[in-house]
Amino acid sequence: MNLIAIVEGLLKSSGYATMTWQQLVMLVLSFILMYLAIVKQFEPLLLLPISFGIFMSNLPHSGTFEYFYQLDHWYDAGILGVMYMGVKSSFFPCMMFLAVGAMTDFGPLIANPISLLLGAAAQLGIYCAFIFANATGLFTPQQAAAIGIIGGADGPTAIYVANNLAPELVAPIAVAAYSYMALIPLIQPPIMNLLTTDKERRVKMKQLRKVSKAEKIIFPILVACLVSLLLPDVAPLLCMLMLGNLFRECGVVERLSDVAQNALCNICTIFLGLSVGATARGELFLRPQTLAIVVMGLAAFSFSTFGGVVFGKVLYAVTGGKINPLIGSAGVSAVPMAARVSQTVGSKTDRTNFLLMHAMGPNVAGVIGSAVAAGFFLTFFAH
Amino acid sequence: MNLIAIVEGLLKSSGYATMTWQQLVMLVLSFILMYLAIVKQFEPLLLLPISFGIFMSNLPHSGTFEYFYQLDHWYDAGILGVMYMGVKSSFFPCMMFLAVGAMTDFGPLIANPISLLLGAAAQLGIYCAFIFANATGLFTPQQAAAIGIIGGADGPTAIYVANNLAPELVAPIAVAAYSYMALIPLIQPPIMNLLTTDKERRVKMKQLRKVSKAEKIIFPILVACLVSLLLPDVAPLLCMLMLGNLFRECGVVERLSDVAQNALCNICTIFLGLSVGATARGELFLRPQTLAIVVMGLAAFSFSTFGGVVFGKVLYAVTGGKINPLIGSAGVSAVPMAARVSQTVGSKTDRTNFLLMHAMGPNVAGVIGSAVAAGFFLTFFAH
Amino acid sequence: MNLIAIVEGLLKSSGYATMTWQQLVMLVLSFILMYLAIVKQFEPLLLLPISFGIFMSNLPHSGTFEYFYQLDHWYDAGILGVMYMGVKSSFFPCMMFLAVGAMTDFGPLIANPISLLLGAAAQLGIYCAFIFANATGLFTPQQAAAIGIIGGADGPTAIYVANNLAPELVAPIAVAAYSYMALIPLIQPPIMNLLTTDKERRVKMKQLRKVSKAEKIIFPILVACLVSLLLPDVAPLLCMLMLGNLFRECGVVERLSDVAQNALCNICTIFLGLSVGATARGELFLRPQTLAIVVMGLAAFSFSTFGGVVFGKVLYAVTGGKINPLIGSAGVSAVPMAARVSQTVGSKTDRTNFLLMHAMGPNVAGVIGSAVAAGFFLTFFAH
Amino acid sequence: MWTSTSMGVPESVLLSVMGLSVVMVTLIILALVILVFAKVMGSSNAAAQSAPRPIPDPPGISDEVCSMILAVICEELHASPEEINVTSIKELK
Amino acid sequence: MWTSTSMGVPESVLLSVMGLSVVMVTLIILALVILVFAKVMGSSNAAAQSAPRPIPDPPGISDEVCSMILAVICEELHASPEEINVTSIKELK
Amino acid sequence: MWTSTSMGVPESVLLSVMGLSVVMVTLIILALVILVFAKVMGSSNAAAQSAPRPIPDPPGISDEVCSMILAVICEELHASPEEINVTSIKELK
Numbered sequence A, B, C: 001m002n003l004i005a006i007v008e009g010l011l012k013s014s015g016y017a018t019m020t021w022q023q024l025v026m027l028v029l030s031f032i033l034m035y036l037a038i039v040k041q042f043e044p045l046l047l048l049p050i051s052f053g054i055f056m057s058n059l060p061h062s063g064t065f066e067y068f069y070q071l072d073h074w075y076d077a078g079i080l081g082v083m084y085m086g087v088k089s090s091f092f093p094c095m096m097f098l099a100v101g102a103m104t105d106f107g108p109l110i111a112n113p114i115s116l117l118l119g120a121a122a123q124l125g126i127y128c129a130f131i132f133a134n135a136t137g138l139f140t141p142q143q144a145a146a147i148g149i150i151g152g153a154d155g156p157t158a159i160y161v162a163n164n165l166a167p168e169l170v171a172p173i174a175v176a177a178y179s180y181m182a183l184i185p186l187i188q189p190p191i192m193n194l195l196t197t198d199k200e201r202r203v204k205m206k207q208l209r210k211v212s213k214a215e216k217i218i219f220p221i222l223v224a225c226l227v228s229l230l231l232p233d234v235a236p237l238l239c240m241l242m243l244g245n246l247f248r249e250c251g252v253v254e255r256l257s258d259v260a261q262n263a264l265c266n267i268c269t270i271f272l273g274l275s276v277g278a279t280a281r282g283e284l285f286l287r288p289q290t291l292a293i294v295v296m297g298l299a300a301f302s303f304s305t306f307g308g309v310v311f312g313k314v315l316y317a318v319t320g321g322k323i324n325p326l327i328g329s330a331g332v333s334a335v336p337m338a339a340r341v342s343q344t345v346g347s348k349t350d351r352t353n354f355l356l357m358h359a360m361g362p363n364v365a366g367v368i369g370s371a372v373a374a375g376f377f378l379t380f381f382a383h
Numbered sequence D, E, F: 001m002w003t004s005t006s007m008g009v010p011e012s013v014l015l016s017v018m019g020l021s022v023v024m025v026t027l028i029i030l031a032l033v034i035l036v037f038a039k040v041m042g043s044s045n046a047a048a049q050s051a052p053r054p055i056p057d058p059p060g061i062s063d064e065v066c067s068m069i070l071a072v073i074c075e076e077l078h079a080s081p082e083e084i085n086v087t088s089i090k091e092l093k
């Protein structure tokens, strides 16, 4: 042993000496995503951990991420590899939906069940992206389905489906989904303005009825039961969503509702983000497919908006002008961003038009709609 | 592929087509338990997750629960199956006891150590139920022991023992234990009134001495040490209880005491409840044994109350009327419900009689008593 | 079966009958550590769980701790054995560093980058202890390296390195590290007074410049990137530290920063402490090596202090008296204890001299310095 | 159900039509069930009025805080709590 | 210790008597140890009095809130905080 | 890199010198990068002044509490909220 040998060994094992060009590109990409998360505030709660996961995983020899199920000992998978157990088992997406449920008020939807139709129509983009993805020939149908679900604009649903149908695409799908959710205020308004007339945008909707506590308690149980029986494959996700909502509405388990929304949710957010990001290894991520996913994600969001607004116009016509078509775009979910966009576009045409509460109905319906769409794909492709 | 084939496939795989009668009964049962938890407020913190676990697990094909240790890959066990790892390893019951310890003030017990005798006497029901269960011939002695522990009126102890001696009975035992704990205000008063005279119920006990901080700190260490050495099998449970209490009393680890009582406790409550409920699969649950467990659980609670009150009468006689026998019933534990029942029954006879603090002694002693009883059974049957 | 047989069986399986002398000694040792933690307040947040882990693990037959990876079924490892999974996988030390990062303000270091040199010099003790440990012939070089890192005065770093290079020594190393961190106010002042002149101690340093938000955000990313590339083996630990700091400084993920500092940190503290303590089984712990570790830990702390102060004197000379050498001792880290010691010693000489903020720079630099030293050892010995 | 590793556009379109129909039908059923349910609950509005929920405290104005404020005011006016009657505390945004 | 898959009533009763005795004896020992301990600690009351614990703030009335209320009152009366002396804040239920 | 199960003192010293050098060099590089960075950011002080961070509310005085206190005072003085103008609320320690 001598000094020179030590220095040589150090340098050889250092990341500076062994970095591949893919890793370098991924590091730069992770910095860009951090910038978008912190400075542009693109869904920072998830994009910041995801980008840091990409960063850590692409540091050469860092040993922070291995697929634990490919190893003899799971505990050698590295810090992010250990966290990935919660993704592989679908535990984290389910916990995220538990939190979403506990944070969501389904009142506006129960008061106005027609919202559900808008929430259904705004899943159009899922299928458009699915068709496009199949048409490119770059993807298996399973992968195409996972890409389509980006159009559902629900992070946990997208990650859950990707994890079950195309685990190798979890990272680009998650990044695309959360990025476009942050971009909703840019993507939707032009489409909404293009499709609606000034008169339609001025429609003021009548105030929603009050929803009784009993209805709010029974609603999540009812939805969980009916949908899970129809599409068993989406039961874990949907039941967790509805359990969270039951915690919220039943009024006797404040403690559980609180922990689901806060400590548990935040812990899972960190681990989910980091380990999803960690799957984005340069050699797999830097392929034409990733670019195709980004393009199709945008298409999915656009067509979902299109579907929601056009169906809103149909309802406007059918109801004789009682429904403002602008609330249709909120059906893509991305709670509560999309509902706020409806409000903003509406109030730009008429400052006294408050659409927010009416848009919340389709908005939360979109969460259920995406879950149903996910269940259909899972039933069809997972067996 | 054609439309009809898709529809056919969907329907065939749907839960509506494949539901068994047992699953239907279990779904209805889960709704009843939800009703009891939410509307009647039967220990909702645990019964609501348990009932939802039953609901999810009995949805056909939902894939929410498999026994992970029977699979090649634990991560395919479903969301509730993954949570069940914390039950199988006895992690959750221990964490619940950590929380109980951090919430419990053993001051009244230290001030009046005779409480410990009442806490011991009120374990009578454990042994009565154990004898009855053996007499039916429906159960193995291990199962009988697990059923007996229902009479201890401590959820975590019951789940811990059931998990170690009769894992197939965890669900009915947990449901029975928590249900009867919620019913304590109905079960105990008639027995208490029947067994005591008006004169006994009017006894006013002298105020408890103040307990020094040092005593409170040394108490948990002392109990953990003495009992764990005598009955090593109950050490995990009892040490966690006493560690929680040490966190509380030592005054230098507020952070740990707080997290044990709140975030950690609430997270474990959700997971424990859901996964315990999930073990209640229809084909196993809907057997005569379950009914027998329900009956014997009631017997266990009744005889425990009987034991506590009768021993209270003995102490009343021995001390020349210084002990109010009503505090004996609090020895079943079910903290702090049973102590409140003592207070209520006492103040019905004499409005100026405040028994609550005196009943807290036997009440918390009952927790230790049940743990000792559990340790005895585990020593005898687990090896 | 008869009464006598039962009693006999009970007694035979009881801990009173089967306790070894080593276990007895360990129980007494655990009580002493509890006393130090509670009454003397020696880093109680970790020493209390560690001492309770020692207590539980050395109760005969308690079944609270087995090495899970030596068993057929991990879930039979006992409550502390299950927790140990988070140590074995290095998960808990990384989470502790996430919390430390989220609690640390690197502002004083960024404002005065020369602090980094003091943070480097105060790692001297690491290498002294490493040389001593090798000289005794009692330890392998891996063990010697793990012992040396005690001198870094960072609990998570010490546990991380010990876990990777010498898992059998995790317990004594952790106990030594946390004990000496608590003793810093006794260990450092004599050395500081011995090495510095009155004039040096009176140096008042000029106020630190304000650090912009952008610098604070970029700093953790920069450090994580540069150091992880140079020494990939320490990447998991260092990246987590810097991620925590990024959560803190970026200002857009309050929720994540909060959970990292509180719920997640506290939960991991309990589990880490208990399971690290549990590895201290009497038959392994009560060896001359343990005593040697205790002695060398003290040497490591002393020489680190020495290194920091002497380098402070060098800087004092080089800068013409602008640097107060007392802030050098803070470079051992042990945040914020060591910085407070600098403040106290300084203000004893001149009541108007406020060194605290200036000492915070070397103090937090010491955390990075220890991590770099750890990375060097890991690179050299782990492969 | 699908076993091939690729899917042509016609099948994709067919499956998409099918999928969107499933979503639509499911959510329509849900909407109907909710409507039926609201009727069954005895025309919800009436029900809601006949069993008014206890109004939860507006966040941030807990009982303790209110009574504390009252106590301070009493201190200041040298009045006893019984003499003062706070009819309502309004939160201003 | 028990290996058979069933247990008759006599054995059950015997084991139960045994079990209840173990519980009783264990808790009696604990009670005695506590009593001894209280004596050893030098008649606990004296000890407790010599080292009174600091009384924790009643929950819900934190220092900040109190001082804030004081500040508001000062604002209102155009008085400085030093002129007003809040002797106590009582929580009303 | 090291495979033997023991290490003599000379090698230990050599490795230690090496290790301390690595620590020193790494942290010096970091220090330099930070210095360069501070320069690049256009002399940080100027930058910090040109983009002042929004001052967060002092903990414990949330908007709701303030407006609530205002409401109580209005109640007491029979004044409407618009007539009163709270210029600042100071927290006293």
Ligand code: NA
Residues within 6 Å of the ligand: A151, A152, A153, A154, A331, A332, A333, A334, A366, A367, A368, A369, A370, A371
């Ligand atoms: Na959606």
Ligand code: NA
Residues within 6 Å of the ligand: B151, B152, B153, B154, B331, B332, B333, B334, B366, B367, B368, B369, B370
């Ligand atoms: Na009990």
Ligand code: NA
Residues within 6 Å of the ligand: C151, C152, C153, C154, C331, C332, C333, C334, C366, C367, C368, C369, C370, C371
């Ligand atoms: Na250090």
